[in-house]
Structures are given as C-alpha cells and as structure tokens.
Amino acid sequence: MLRLSPFISCVYSLSSRVIWGVPHGAPLLLRPRPPGLMCVLAAGKKDLIDLPVLNEDELEEQFVRGSGPGGQATNKTSNCVVLKHIPSGTVVKCHQTRSVDINRKRAREIMRGKLDVFYKGELSEVLVNKKESELRKQEKRRKANGNLERKRLFRETLAANSKPGNDTV
C-alpha cells in the first residue's frame, strides 16, 4: 500500500477543511445561518479563540498577476491577494508584504475576523475584545483620576495637621 498519508496532510495544510461547531454555552444566534455552516472552538490567536476556521472550498482566491505561464517564464511583481468568501460575499484584499505566501496567510486571518463579525454581529469576539479593551482604558483613567484625588486630599490633610501642637499620624 503506497504510503500517501504524509502527503494527504500536505494537501490538508494547503486546503484546510475544517467544520465549524457551536461553542458550548454560547447563546444561539438569531441570524439565519447559511446551509452547512457550523462553528467550532478553534485555536486561533492568543486572545481570539473563537474565530471561525475557514473552509477552503468556500473561498475564491486571486493573485492580481495577469495571464501568462508563470514560474521561470515570468517575473511579475504584483502579488496582491484578493480573497472572496463565496457564501457571504465578503472580500478581503491583502498587499501588506512582497511575499504572496504571507499575503495569502494574512488575507485568511483578516477574513476570519471579518466573518466573525459578519456572522456573530455584536457577539463577535473581535468586537467584544474591542469593547473590553476600551472599558479597560476607561477603568484605568478612572483609577488614575481617583488616585490623584486621594493624593490631593491626603496632602491637604497633612497640611492641616502639620500646624504646631498637633500629633502627626
């Protein structure tokens, strides 16, 4: 039997087929789901564990490179990647680097974030994280202001208590 398993994994890494499943405890969404789409808990970036995993069959990719044989026969430098998610019509463009490989990977990461927002709306982890980070900033500001206020009162108290004859605390 020809051992093809290492190569099948290779194929999988180039066209990852993963199914989404509903995370436990998450409220059921009211938005109608496209057929055949479920969400799983996917190990993504450190803060965003719940981003949808992409199904390559639902993606259409385009290198804006024009026609021609490719490979050694051409030296086209345009490596902007345009990625379209067919079911939702979401389009992502990435030309952040001069490597097609990296642009493709980044386009997919951006797509995951966009699809998360598209399908989960306000419950999207992307938006939730954004809100949380803003709340944390506000909390920090409030604490800082609170500290300043306490310090001011303390100084005033000190000034009042430092009049001759008083015990110092």
Add this chain to the structure above:
Amino acid sequence: GLPCGAYMQPLQAVDLWKNHFTERGVMEPDHSSLYIMAYLLGAKTIESLEQEKLSEFLSPEKTEQMWKLCSRRLSRMPVQYVIEEWDFRDLTLKMRPPVFIPRPETEELVELMLNDLEMKPGTGIGADSQHTCLEVGCGSGAISLSLLKSLPQLKVTALDQSQDAVDLTRANALMLGLQDRLQIHCLDVMKETVLSLCRHVSTLVSNPPYLFSEDMTTLEPEIFLFEDHAALDGGKDGLKVIKQILTLAPQILSNHGRVYLEVDPRHPPLIQRWVEVNVEEMLCLFLFVRPRFCILRKEKSNKYHKLDLD
C-alpha cells in the same frame, strides 16, 4: 528629468513615474513605481505604510533617489534588481543581476517541504540524526535559507554553477546569520560529480532551469536582458538538468529520501515515464496539488516489488 525645486508627495511622484513607464511600454507601470517608492520610504509595500508618511513631502534627496531608481526601471531592469532586494516567504534577500530572482510559485514548494520535514523526525545513524538537504541551483539562496530559517536542526549543502550565485547566496546567508549550517559550492552538476560533497542526504531540492530552449526568445525583456540564461534554459524539452538531477539522486539520497522539484507544468507525466525506464530506484509521487511540482522518493531495489497503488 528631475523636477527642479518642486516638492511633491510620494504618490504624486508615483503617479508621474507610472505615466512615464506607461508611455515607454514598461510592464507593471503602477507596481514598479509603488514598490520603488515604498522601498525609499522604508517599507515593503505602499499599503503597509501609515497615511501620515504618505502625506509628508519628499525631501530633495529622496526625490533624487526616486528619479535615479525609476530611470533604471526604464531600461526594463526588474524591480528586484533596481532596489537590490526582494522577499521570499518571511525573508528579505539581496538581489543582484544576473542571479535568478526567486519566483512566488517556489514559496509553495518550500511550504510543502516544511510540512513533510516537520512531520518526520530526522532519520539515519546516531542519536542526534538530523535532516540534511542538498539544493541544486541555489541562485540567491532563497530555498536553502528559507528551510534553514524554519528548521533549526537542518543542515544544507547548496550548489550553483554560477560564481555570482554562490557569492550572493553566501552574502544572504551571512546577512541572515544562517551561514553556520550552510555549505555552498560552485559546481555544475552536468559536468562534475557531487558525491564527494555529500551522501545520504534526506532531501534533494531544486528549481532547475526548466524552460524549453525555443521559449527563451519570447521571454520578456526583464528576464531576457538581465537574468542568467543558464538558470532558465532546460534544453529542447526543458528536462536536461532535471534528468541529470534524477540520475544523481539515488547516489546521494538515503533510502526513502525525497526529491522536490519545481518544473514546467507539462513535465510531471514525462518525468514519471522517464524515471520508470531510466532510474530504477526513484519512485514518482504525485500530490495533484500543483502541476508544477514533482516529488519523488528513493526506494531501494523497488523493481522487485510491485507497489500496490490503490
């Protein structure tokens, strides 16, 4: 000519040169202009720059540099040679004519190799056995250096028949701090033996010249005028160097070692047929992932086994 006393913003300069390139029939007028400007502003692409940088006016020095570099592009010099660098996967490499410029398709070949190498632990004699790799036709060092960067245990021997390529690979290896695990030799596999350099390697990789000789004359000026023809011309059927590599492969590879080739999309079935007749110890494996990759494995004395291909 250089605009005298005129101060402009980056995208204005880009536009001017885009039009100039278009008038003169230079390919990719917009991309050329944008990449050169991005480089001058310290970025890889314009899209990766912040808006503030784009609204700043160009200094006279930067303007002069833009004019100097774009004028080189007018002569059809590839952008990569104009800015003397380009990226391959996560590496930035120096580029120098006439050394072959890495193509984006080859990034995928490296990805495939990394998947295979990461999954299989090093095989061979000794407790600390590691993967070793031989690259034939290293050019700027893109493939070898990519593998070395991603696999800290890997050792690579890289060959090229061009001294310019050997020098450039060495310069890139030093720049990236990968020189300790890389040996580079100036050697023509068509004429000289490689057996003295390495044996029992686990992997052989090459993006060998694979163009058909008759197609050389229709190449775009960027390639025809500036890149080493010896890195492109694979003979009448484009298989001259490929066949030589596959003939050598069983002598250099350890058993079950693999060959990874980038080839012309018409080649894989031709290679399979040729290997079956001429190189008994190599078995073709097809992934049907990309038509331009050919992957083979060494199978010692496989002529006595009929492999069950179900």
